[in-house]
Structure formats: C-alpha cells, structure tokens
Amino acid sequence: MPDYIAGSCNIGGPEVQRRKKAGYFGLFLSSATFIFLSVARPVGGVRVLIFFPLLLTSISWFQTRNRFCLAFGLAGTFNFGDLGSLAKVSDPVDLRADRSKALGMLLKAIATAAVGDGIVIWLLS
Helix, strand or coil, X not given: CCCCXXXXXXXXXXXXXXXXXXXXXXXXXXXXXHHHHHHHCCCHHXXXXXHHHHHHHHHHHHHHHHCCCHHHHHHCEEECCCCCCCXXXXXXXXXXXXXXXHHHHHHHHHHHHHHHHHHXXXXXX
C-alpha cells in the first residue's frame, strides 16, 4: 500500500475506487445531459449546464489518475485505510504542497470541463 507523499499522493485503494465510481456517475450524467440537450434543443444559456456534470467527471478522473483527493488536499488530510479514516497532515510545508496540488488539479478540471462545454455548445449550434 502506498504511503502519503506531500503534493503527490494522499489517497489509497478504497478512496481511489470511490472517486472512480463518482467519475462513472459524472460520465453518465454528462451523457444524459447531452442527450437531453440534443433532443430538447433549448435556446440561450441552458446548454452551459452540461459544465457541471463534466466538472464532476473531470475532477473524479484527475483524482483517480493522480491518487490525490482535492478536498483532502485542501483540508490537510489523507487516507490510505478504510473509507472515512482520515489522518491529518502535520507539517506546514507538506500542507502547502497539498494545497498547491489541489488547486492546480481543480484549475485543470475546470479547464477540461469548460473545453468540453464549449464543444457541446458548438455541436448543438
């Protein structure tokens, strides 16, 4: 089982699996939203709403791929045991590294969802 590495890895197997399931759920929501938008053809800003399920999908994917939880990184916690058994990051340097990693991943996820949203809006134009 991997150990905590500041700014790199803060979740183990069960937490990774939880995020993988969230990613599949986000992909399902994104697909369902796209199908709805394709059929309903709403006008105006409604098409932008697909951003939110795309964001869930992209955040989950980045967390699974990096074995790093955004929320845990911002909160200064990590978990390599059973779900819900959190440990605190005690070193301030490690905490800064985790928060920096979390913010970077969040920005990448937002950019990914925004690009996906733009593609959907373009496809539905």
